[in-house]
Amino acid sequence: xxxxxxxxxxxEEAKALKIRKxxxxxxxVAIADAVAQCKVDVISAxxxxxxTHIVEYLxxxxxxxxxxxxxxxxxxxxxxxSACIGASAxxxxxxxxxxxxxxxxxxxxxxxxSALRLPIVMVIANRSISAPISIWNDHxxxxxxxxxxxxxxxxENGQEAVDLIYHSYRIAxxxxxxxxxxxxxFILTHVIExxxxxxxxxxxxxxxxxxxxxxxxxxxxxxxxxxxxxxIYTEAKKAQDEAFNSSYKIIINAWKEFEKLTGKxxxxxxxxxxxxxxxxxVIMGSLTxxxxxxxxxLRDEGKKVGLLRLRLWRPFPLRDFIKAIGKVKAIxxxxxxxxxxxxxxxxxxxxxxxxxxSNKRPKIVNFIAGLSGRDVTVEDFIELxxxxxxxxxxxxxxxxxxxxxxx
Amino acid sequence: xxxxxxxISWKKLAPGxxxxxPGNSVEFKTGDWRAFRPILDKEKCIKCGLCYVFCxxxxxxxxxxxxxxxxxxxxxxxxxxxQNCPRGAITMVLEEEI
Ligand code: SF4
Ligand code: SF4
Numbered sequence: 001x002x003x004x005x006x007x008x009x010x011x012e013e014a015k016a017l018k019i020r021k022x023x024x025x026x027x028x029v030a031i032a033d034a035v036a037q038c039k040v041d042v043i044s045a046x047x048x049x050x051x052t053h054i055v056e057y058l059x060x061x062x063x064x065x066x067x068x069x070x071x072x073x074x075x076x077x078x079x080x081x082s083a084c085i086g087a088s089a090x091x092x093x094x095x096x097x098x099x100x101x102x103x104x105x106x107x108x109x110x111x112x113x114s115a116l117r118l119p120i121v122m123v124i125a126n127r128s129i130s131a132p133i134s135i136w137n138d139h140x141x142x143x144x145x146x147x148x149x150x151x152x153x154x155x156e157n158g159q160e161a162v163d164l165i166y167h168s169y170r171i172a173x174x175x176x177x178x179x180x181x182x183x184x185x186f187i188l189t190h191v192i193e194x195x196x197x198x199x200x201x202x203x204x205x206x207x208x209x210x211x212x213x214x215x216x217x218x219x220x221x222x223x224x225x226x227x228x229x230x231x232i233y234t235e236a237k238k239a240q241d242e243a244f245n246s247s248y249k250i251i252i253n254a255w256k257e258f259e260k261l262t263g264k265x266x267x268x269x270x271x272x273x274x275x276x277x278x279x280x281x282v283i284m285g286s287l288t289x290x291x292x293x294x295x296x297x298l299r300d301e302g303k304k305v306g307l308l309r310l311r312l313w314r315p316f317p318l319r320d321f322i323k324a325i326g327k328v329k330a331i332x333x334x335x336x337x338x339x340x341x342x343x344x345x346x347x348x349x350x351x352x353x354x355x356x357x358s359n360k361r362p363k364i365v366n367f368i369a370g371l372s373g374r375d376v377t378v379e380d381f382i383e384l385x386x387x388x389x390x391x392x393x394x395x396x397x398x399x400x401x402x403x404x405x406x407x
Numbered sequence: 408x409x410x411x412x413x414x415i416s417w418k419k420l421a422p423g424x425x426x427x428x429p430g431n432s433v434e435f436k437t438g439d440w441r442a443f444r445p446i447l448d449k450e451k452c453i454k455c456g457l458c459y460v461f462c463x464x465x466x467x468x469x470x471x472x473x474x475x476x477x478x479x480x481x482x483x484x485x486x487x488x489x490q491n492c493p494r495g496a497i498t499m500v501l502e503e504e505i
Contacts, residue, residue: 115423115424116423116425117422117423118423176422176423213422214421214422214423214425214427221429222421222425222426222427222429223425223426223429224423224425224426226424226426228424229411230411231411231412231413231414232413232414232415232424234413234417235413235414235415235416235417235420236417236420236424238417239417239418239422239424240423242417243422
């Protein structure tokens, strides 16, 4: 593996670079700490592996009096989301977290949260869906809520998960849409990472107290969730869709503001060694860091490979994506969920559809890898790059392939 | 029936289609959903008020003589009143036949 250069940084330089103290924390605990820093009013959650530590630790903070929030220990995930909807409609800042079957159990109300424009923030510790029952990581849970009207991010590591908590409250409350932050179950939730937190002062500045223009308030009554007869439903959906698409700008602005405060740059699509790349993989979540190692090794051999990571999944950053692919000749999309009977994995379908809206016509191959915690190693990524290379000169014979299956 | 058209521009809707004016559901005309109309036979009615109690839309109002009369602006024609009338005083009649 390629050695990283380590450079000593003086204290003055560190200050200038705005480098802050890092603390070693389990990512779940770090997420809970960031949520507490955002001074949420209501936390409503039901435990499910591998998400449990997040809400467990939050309940501890509330119990110890370190966090002044209402903690509602509900009887199910459906109730968890419903309680968040109620609290949010009344003007409270809310938080919940879930995973896999838990997310599916709250499915019905997810759409209500977004259509009622409630700025709920939820962390999803991504885990595969039963059957067969599995607690390990892939993206099949969140892909079911792809069309739910939630803003959806994928974090690559613990630091990003923490930063995305700050971003999400700001973005949710400015756009009036709920936000889901996806973190890979176990791979992120259960590892200890050095994490740097924003100073409380900065958090207060970046995520100011929630003010809802319309909320359930007996002094100023409004109706939320009224019937949408055929004469109004289409207009309601159009309004929601327009607002959802324009949340993109709010997301970008929130990241610009974050950069001003911290020097850290966040973008919808992260690129790695894409400048002159001929072949690229598209990926989401924590596997990216493994894929980067594969890129480094292949680059050492003179292969022009690069990586595109989607941090923002919904709204899909169409323009950024088309710009980011540069002049690649072939793209390998690495999906982590199966869309049975479709023309590809969820990301593969999206990428093909996105490119049809541009003049760029790279070859596209779609792999489904890393289901239910199956390791995708550096060697695997090298293999995926090679197969993508192969696609440049050949006609792809498949619309997608489940990678690494024992025949 | 005419094809439905939009009632209001999507640009004019409050976020989440919240309704900002309280108590305006009285304006909501549910009467044009009706296929059957409840017709009261005053000869049979004993003014017990069960129709008033059972109507899911609270359509019934008492007139000066004490009869319960369905407000057709709201009546959806569900027939619950007719089902529950102990005297069979309400008949559901197809709108076209009236
Ligand atoms: S339920 Fe029948 S009898 Fe009683 S008031 Fe209504 S119509 Fe008259
Ligand atoms: S038909 Fe239904 S809606 Fe109409 S008056 Fe009777 S109970 Fe009410």
